[in-house]
Amino acid sequence: MSTDVSNTEMDQWLDKKLDELLPGKLKSIDETKTPSMAMIATKGTLDWAYPPFILASTSSALGWDTSIFFTFYGLLLLKKDLSDAMVSPLGNPAMPMKMPFGPKWFQDFDWPMPNLLMAGVPGFEKVATGLMKKTFKNKGVATVEELRELCLEADVKMVACQMTVDVFGFDQSEFIPEVTDYVGATYFLPVAKDADVCLFI
Numbered sequence: 123m124s125t126d127v128s129n130t131e132m133d134q135w136l137d138k139k140l141d142e143l144l145p146g147k148l149k150s151i152d153e154t155k156t157p158s159m160a161m162i163a164t165k166g167t168l169d170w171a172y173p174p175f176i177l178a179s180t181s182s183a184l185g186w187d188t189s190i191f192f193t194f195y196g197l198l199l200l201k202k203d204l205s206d207a208m209v210s211p212l213g214n215p216a217m218p219m220k221m222p223f224g225p226k227w228f229q230d231f232d233w234p235m236p237n238l239l240m241a242g243v244p245g246f247e248k249v250a251t252g253l254m255k256k257t258f259k260n261k262g263v264a265t266v267e268e269l270r271e272l273c274l275e276a277d278v279k280m281v282a283c284q285m286t287v288d289v290f291g292f293d294q295s296e297f298i299p300e301v302t303d304y305v306g307a308t309y310f311l312p313v314a315k316d317a318d319v320c321l322f323i
Contacts, residue, residue, distance in 0.1 A: 158187040160310070160317035166198030168207040168251055168266065173323050174199070175269035181319075182276030189317075190273075191310040193283035196323075197290070200282055200297045204267050209250040274300050281305060 159181045163174040174190055181188045192200050198207070258265070264272070273280070282297065284304040294304065303309075314320045 156185065156187055157181075157319070158317045159189070159319040159321070160314040161188075161190045161321045161323060162310070162314070163190050163192045163196035163199060163323050164194050165323065166195040166207065167210040168254060169209045170196075170323065171199050171204070171207055171266045172269070175266060175273055177321065177323075178278045179269055179272040179276060182273065182278050186318075187279075188273075188276075189279040189281060189310075189313055191281045191283065191313075193286050197282060197286050197292065197297075199266075199270070200280060200301050202296065202298055204270070207251075207266060208247045209254050210247065270298075274298075279303075281310060283307075 159177070161174050161178065165171075174196075178188045178190055255265075280298075280301050281303045282301050282305075284306055286292075287294070287304060294301075
């Protein structure tokens with residue numbers, strides 16, 4: 123009987139000690155864990171090139187482990203030459219047009235441009251692209267090329283979708299040499315599952 127009592131007391135003592143120590147241990151593990159972010163980049167136009175590179179360079183600056191999986195049109199953001207990236211008015215119904223020149227009141231004015239008009243005007247994409255680049259330069263925003271370089275310097279892992287490469291007939295020589303992983307969704311989904319933040323862009 124005394125053995126049973128002592129075992130019960132021992133169990134109670136262990137439970138109490140665990141209750142005291144476990145929260146502190148879990149907090150310590152959480153504080154020392156490196157956060158991670160996984161992104162899926164699916165678009166290759168100039169306006170959609172900024173979000174993944176801005177978010178990735180920022181998370182890396184915070185010390186996070188960051189990965190970007192480039193698939194479908196997002197794969198274009200891995201090409202050596204990004205000078206062909208243009209603004210696409212289609213799919214951006216709320217895109218305001220800002221003028222990067224003239225007096226301040228003129229630059230601050232939003233020029234609402236309906237998609238139908240933008241899609242029907244020949245050369246509008248080139249005009250919109252030039253305006254966006256000039257506006258960003260005036261505001262001191264880095265170019266897409268500069269942001270991508272920042273990401274590479276910060277060890278952001280850039281992964282290419284092999285299926286997209288095959289479907290669109292790309293050659294790996296067209297992409298920046300820092301991209302060494304050409305994989306499928308089965309590789310990236312576990313990365314996304316374990317990430318603290320997962321974004322689809």
